[in-house]
Amino acid sequence: xxxxxxxxxxxxxxxxxxxxxxxxxxxxxxxxxxxxxxxxxxxxxxxxxxxxxxxxxxxxxxxxxxxxxxxxxxxxxxxxxxxxxxxxxxxxxxxxxxxxxxxxxxxxxxxxxxxxxxxxxxxxxxxxxxxxxxxxxxxxxxxxxxxxxxxxxxxxxxxxxxxxxxxxxxxxxxxxxxxxxxxxxxxxxxxxxxxxxxxxxxxxxxxxxxxxxxxxxxxxxxxxxxxxxxxxxxxxxxxxxxxxxxxxxxxxxxxxxxxxxxxxxxxxxxxxxxxxxxxxxxxxxxxxxxxxxxxxxxxxxxxxxxxxxxxxxxxxxxxxxxxxxxxxxxxxxxxxxxxxxxxxxxxxxxxxxxxxxxxxxxxxxxxxxxxxxxxxxxxxxxxxxxxxxxxxxxxxxxxxxxxxxxxxxxxxxxxxxxxxxxxxxxxxxxxxxxxxxxxxxxxxxx
Amino acid sequence: xxxxxxxxxxxxxxxxxxxxxxxxxxxxxxxxxxxxxxxxxxxxxxxxxxxxxxxxxxxxxxxxxxxxxxxxxxxxxxxxxxxxxxxxxxxxxxxxxxxxxxxxxxxxxxxxxxxxxxxxxxxxxxxxxxxxxxxxxxxxxxxxxxxx
Numbered sequence: 098x099x100x101x102x103x104x105x106x107x108x109x110x111x112x113x114x115x116x117x118x119x120x121x122x123x124x125x126x127x128x129x130x131x132x133x134x135x136x137x138x139x140x141x142x143x144x145x146x147x148x149x150x151x152x153x154x155x156x157x158x159x160x161x162x163x164x165x166x167x168x169x170x171x172x173x174x175x176x177x178x179x180x181x182x183x184x185x186x187x188x189x190x191x192x193x194x195x196x197x198x199x200x201x202x203x204x205x206x207x208x209x210x211x212x213x214x215x216x217x218x219x220x221x222x223x224x225x226x227x228x229x230x231x232x233x234x235x236x237x238x239x240x241x242x243x244x245x246x247x248x249x250x251x252x253x254x255x256x257x258x259x260x261x262x263x264x265x266x267x268x269x270x271x272x273x274x275x276x277x278x279x280x281x282x283x284x285x286x287x288x289x290x291x292x293x294x295x296x297x298x299x300x301x302x303x304x305x306x307x308x309x310x311x312x313x314x315x316x317x318x319x320x321x322x323x324x325x326x327x328x329x330x331x332x333x334x335x336x337x338x339x340x341x342x343x344x345x346x347x348x349x350x351x352x353x354x355x356x357x358x359x360x361x362x363x364x365x366x367x368x369x370x371x372x373x374x375x376x377x378x379x380x381x382x383x384x385x386x387x388x389x390x391x392x393x394x395x396x397x398x399x400x401x402x403x404x405x406x407x408x409x410x411x412x413x414x415x416x417x418x419x420x421x422x423x424x425x426x427x428x429x430x431x432x433x434x435x436x437x438x439x440x441x442x443x444x445x446x447x448x449x450x451x452x453x454x455x456x457x458x459x460x461x462x463x464x465x466x467x468x469x470x471x472x473x474x475x476x477x478x479x480x481x482x483x484x485x486x487x488x489x490x491x492x493x494x495x496x497x498x499x500x501x502x503x504x505x506x507x508x509x510x511x512x513x514x515x516x517x518x519x520x521x522x523x524x525x526x527x528x529x530x531x532x533x534x535x536x537x538x539x540x541x542x543x
Numbered sequence: 544x545x546x547x548x549x550x551x552x553x554x555x556x557x558x559x560x561x562x563x564x565x566x567x568x569x570x571x572x573x574x575x576x577x578x579x580x581x582x583x584x585x586x587x588x589x590x591x592x593x594x595x596x597x598x599x600x601x602x603x604x605x606x607x608x609x610x611x612x613x614x615x616x617x618x619x620x621x622x623x624x625x626x627x628x629x630x631x632x633x634x635x636x637x638x639x640x641x642x643x644x645x646x647x648x649x650x651x652x653x654x655x656x657x658x659x660x661x662x663x664x665x666x667x668x669x670x671x672x673x674x675x676x677x678x679x680x681x682x683x684x685x686x687x688x689x690x691x
Contacts, residue, residue: 159631159632160631160632160633163632164632167594167595167608167626168595168608169595170594170595171595172610172611173611368634370634371629371630371633371634371635372634372636372671375627375628375629375634375635375636375667376667377668378667380604380663382628382629382634382663382667383628383629383630386629386630386631386633387631389633390630390631
């Protein structure tokens, strides 16, 4: 597995010197007409560690915010309000964030600025846990995250180009997963032995290794045009025509709909199961829930590079279908199994689903937005759909669980996943273009 | 914050603004016309804020943090809402525990912790506390009548 991960992707063209590109404004060294790039090992490693440390920084927010503010004598109403504002901005900021990244000429600079904002907001949490400061910090963190997410994917595409992007996204998923796991463990220990406040100091301090990793990515190897989905003559047209090139992509909105269904079914499955587990096993619940969180991370870290490479070789649709299939089986098993240990084992399916979706979504967006120059904006559109699905999911499953019990809620979530699977099967086309120029034939579903 | 307000009020009262005996027992005087309110000073060892404090079982198991207090119509505290269990924000549930089952005496070994006379196993199956619904209080026995 490791050996494969470090190899250059095999499909499409083997890396070869760029052929002279006719009429393209792309910098001479980095990309040819087929979007091939030649990143150095140093840049690839830099990106690995950058993704790893960004995951570390982002882990500090999330569950610790609520615990920390509780220790600071915040009421549940205030905590809930701040968290809701954060997620609302995180939802509404997706498309503006994407547009901003598309407009940027240096992804490294934008990522660096976004990280500094996030580290500052972590410091604000730690130093001034009063309402106006935390409110502002939460808003700034949400905005910066809307930029940072697409920035990482854009950096990846700008660095490796289309033939290598599948393998690259697989590696991103691996390092993000490992980063999350390591950070969660380290910050959990930190919160336990010191204080919840210390977690935010650690988070802010993670800025330094993150920026060092970012600086290892050589700027000359990141092709800004490629990073945004390739510059075409359309870019020089009016903004309407330019945005139209992406907004006319029916495939993008089909994908967004499928992914919204996915998150509607997936987002509340683990929280609901955790809640059930707390009810069933008092003493061991914490350990079992920890296992339920860690196992999928481990699976993602293990299989992601393979998934990324095979998506390049076999196509994307198989993996999206596999993700929905695994989600359906997981929902059915959660509804029927009672043994807590068996429930933990079922979480392997969560890892499979997470790896497939986590890689296929940016990959398909990259395919669809190819040649438009609006890669990140397209991600913002799908990201908004993700946010809508993930926001409705807990409310929906919480209501069903209260009224009819958790097995019915799990079956309901599995039912939504079935609808998602059928939608993907029926109307989501394969987007893989095999490293060649995008062709309209690819729109026919197989 | 609240403590500093009390201290500020105490200083004002102590500055000769007709404050009644400072540091005395609780005084519930009827509202006098425009007289400044009575002031009471509770030492930090006598009374403490409870919001956000950690709750542990007698054997030292962590039970979560106290996040809310439920009072009845007379203002008497009836239950403490505790954010129980979970890991990294997954699987935690809000549970109401009888006020009388809590012990606020901080012994020398485990200061700053509220102790509850229940175990995790007893608490695990309790129904979740929801605002504006009937509160199902766990561990209610003896002194307090069961919830209606």
